[in-house]
Structure formats: C-alpha cells, structure tokens
Amino acid sequence: MTGEEAAQFQALFDRLVRGVEEVVLGKQHVIRLAFTALFSEGHLLLEDVPGTGKTSLARAIAQSVRGTSNRVQFTPDLLPGDITGVSIYDQRGGTFEFHRGPVFANIVLADEINRASPKTQSALLEVMEEGQVTADGVTHQVTGPFMVIATQNPIEQAGTYRLPEAQLDRFLMKASIGYPDHAATVRILEGAARRAHDVRVAPVLSAESVVEVAALARTVFVDPTINDYVARLVDATRTSPEVRLGASVRGALALIRTAKTYAASQGRHYVTPDDVKALAEPVLAHRLLLDPEAEFDGVSPSRVIGRILVETVPPRSGEDSRADAL
Incomplete structure (x- = not known):
C-alpha cells in the first residue's frame, strides 16, 4: 500500500463511519471497530445489555454495503438447517435439491445468538471459518464478502446457552456499545418520532468493492518487530496465572490482520505498536478462558489484557522501524 492509497482508504472508511453514526449516535469507536472487522474479513460479536443499539448497528453496517443481508433471530427451537439450508426431495426430478438458508x-x-442450542450455534463454525457450507456431502460456497455480526445479552441467562470457546475463537473481535452520553441521549430523544427501523443508511460500497478494499488492507506494511511484539503479547496470555487457556494462533493472526486495517483507516500504510495496543482488548479478551479462582476474585479478561499491555515492552514506533527496514 502506498501513502496515497492509505489516504484514499481513510477517506472511504471515514465516510462509512459517518453514515452509520447517523443511526448509532455517539459511538464512533465501536463503529470503527465494526468496519475494521469487515475489511479484515472477519466476524464481529456484540455483547451488551438490552436497548443499547446492537441490532441497529448491525443493520446499519449491512445497509452501508450494497450487497445481500439476512437477519436470523436465534431461538431455542432453531435448527441447524434453518440457518445453513436443507435438501428437499424433488418428486418430479427424483433428486434432492439444496435450498440455501439465510x-x-x-x-x-x-x-441473540446465545439463545440457540449449542448444536445450532455450531452450524456456523464451518461457514465462519471457511466460507462454505457442507450438506449431504456437497460443499456450497458462500459469495464474498461474508461477515457474521452476532449479538448477545450478557444479563438474561434464562433460556440461553453459553457460546463454546471454539465458536468464540471464530469471531475476529468482540465489542460492547454501552450507553450513550448525555449529548447523544438528547439527540436520540429529539428524534423519538422516528422509529429505529425506518432510518436507513445510504449504501456506500458494492459487495465487490468491499472485497477489493479488504485486499488492499492486507498490503499494509508490518515490520518484523511488530510481529515479535504480537507474539510476546499472545505468549503472555498463555503464561498469565489468572488464565487457564490463553489466546490461540488464530488470535495472533487476527491481531495482525486488524492492525493492518486499523492503520489504513488512520491514513497510514504501516502498522505501529499503538495500532496493536488499540485492538488487543477487542481481539484477544474474548479468547481467554480464566481460572475459576480468578473469576471468583472479579478478574476479567479485559483486565488481564490491560496488565499484559503494561508489562510487555513495545518496539520502537512504526516510523523508526520502517525506516530501518527500508
């Protein structure tokens, strides 16, 4: 990526963020995280209390891309075939015909992905990782770009099923929207006459363009010292006394991929240690499995990541490292 391409990437990214911010007021940070996940070709998990705009954010992102979008309301009686599709016997042709799911x-x-059974949740594992669905021994490819934006409620546990670690690891990032500040709340109340689903975001990109922009983000320069820094951060999650299961190699790769996109969204064609620091918590925290005693003491994955960032010495700035490499 050249400096000119990075500037164009930043302008496009900011335009997308401004469009969604018309729907989700005062939450620019989480919107930028969501588009970082999109252009990093990953999936996003939104976990927050009811009424904070999780569904509105997901819907607005889907509308900003001129492609196809589907919404699946997860319930306890939802079956895997309701998501991936089913094969139906055609009596006229004497064959089974695959009907694609949402x-x-x-x-x-x-x-509300955690309201479905683990079996139904697992139906998403293959398609989230490999972009394909296998039914009756036949593989069906999902057309790119492909992104799953899942929401879940952390406080209502009745009738819910905790996402398994393998499923959590498939999500590139996990974010929380939180309540709006006072100014944003006033703006929301001023527009109370409009119903949330009546507000639409004008599409900015076609589906094909999303693929092209994501490919451009992959060309952002990463100095070897940045790779070493990410490796040390991931290693520290595995040796932390509060952690029973640390971040996987998939998590380390996710941190590099998102750091590239994040750097480009800032108008830079190289990654700095600050890019890694900004994304370490949303990318790595949900991949940690804490020791039961640590959980009992009130330790959270975010707190562990924060401590590791303080204790792990970062390399020199991206500008100096890149100058040495060139």
Whole structure:
C-alpha cells in the first residue's frame, strides 16, 4: 500500500463511519471497530445489555454495503438447517435439491445468538471459518464478502446457552456499545418520532468493492518487530496465572490482520505498536478462558489484557522501524 492509497482508504472508511453514526449516535469507536472487522474479513460479536443499539448497528453496517443481508433471530427451537439450508426431495426430478438458508448472504445478522442450542450455534463454525457450507456431502460456497455480526445479552441467562470457546475463537473481535452520553441521549430523544427501523443508511460500497478494499488492507506494511511484539503479547496470555487457556494462533493472526486495517483507516500504510495496543482488548479478551479462582476474585479478561499491555515492552514506533527496514 502506498501513502496515497492509505489516504484514499481513510477517506472511504471515514465516510462509512459517518453514515452509520447517523443511526448509532455517539459511538464512533465501536463503529470503527465494526468496519475494521469487515475489511479484515472477519466476524464481529456484540455483547451488551438490552436497548443499547446492537441490532441497529448491525443493520446499519449491512445497509452501508450494497450487497445481500439476512437477519436470523436465534431461538431455542432453531435448527441447524434453518440457518445453513436443507435438501428437499424433488418428486418430479427424483433428486434432492439444496435450498440455501439465510447464511448465504454478504452480511448475516445473528440476533441473540446465545439463545440457540449449542448444536445450532455450531452450524456456523464451518461457514465462519471457511466460507462454505457442507450438506449431504456437497460443499456450497458462500459469495464474498461474508461477515457474521452476532449479538448477545450478557444479563438474561434464562433460556440461553453459553457460546463454546471454539465458536468464540471464530469471531475476529468482540465489542460492547454501552450507553450513550448525555449529548447523544438528547439527540436520540429529539428524534423519538422516528422509529429505529425506518432510518436507513445510504449504501456506500458494492459487495465487490468491499472485497477489493479488504485486499488492499492486507498490503499494509508490518515490520518484523511488530510481529515479535504480537507474539510476546499472545505468549503472555498463555503464561498469565489468572488464565487457564490463553489466546490461540488464530488470535495472533487476527491481531495482525486488524492492525493492518486499523492503520489504513488512520491514513497510514504501516502498522505501529499503538495500532496493536488499540485492538488487543477487542481481539484477544474474548479468547481467554480464566481460572475459576480468578473469576471468583472479579478478574476479567479485559483486565488481564490491560496488565499484559503494561508489562510487555513495545518496539520502537512504526516510523523508526520502517525506516530501518527500508
């Protein structure tokens, strides 16, 4: 990526963020994280209390891309075939015909994903990792770009099923929207006459353009010292006394991929240690499995990541490292 391409990337990224910010007021940070996940070709998990705009954010992102989008309301009686699709016997032709499920879309909103059974949740594992669905021994490819935006409620546990660690590891990032500040709340109340689903975001990119922009983000320069820094951060999660299961190699790769996109969104064609620091918590925290005693003492994955960032010495700035490499 050149400096000119990075500037163009930043302008496009900011335009997308401004469009969604018309729907989700005062939450620019989480919106930028969401688009970072999109252009890093990953999936996003939104976990927050009811009424904070999780579904509105997911819907607005889907509308900003001129592609296909589907919304699946996860319930305890939802079956895997309801998501991926089913094979139906055609009596006239004497053959089975595969009817595609809602997962065959560019943006898939999995609303309240933790309300479905583990078997149904696991139906998303293959398509989230490999972009394909296998039914009756036949593989069906999902057209790119493909992104799952899942929401879950952390406080209502009745009738819910905790996401398994393998499923959590498939999500590139996990974010929380939180309540709006006073100024944003006033703006929301001023527009109370408009219903949330009546507000639409004008599409900015076609589905094909999303693929091209994501490919451009992959060309951002990463100095070897940045790779070493990420490796040390991930190693520290595995040796932390509060952690029973640390971040996987997939998590380390995710941190590099998102750091590239984040750098480009800032108008830079190289990654700095600050890019890694900014994304370490949303990328790595949900991949940690804490020791039961640490959980009992009130330790959170975010707190562990924060401590590791303080204790792990970063390399020199990206400008100096890149100058040495060139």
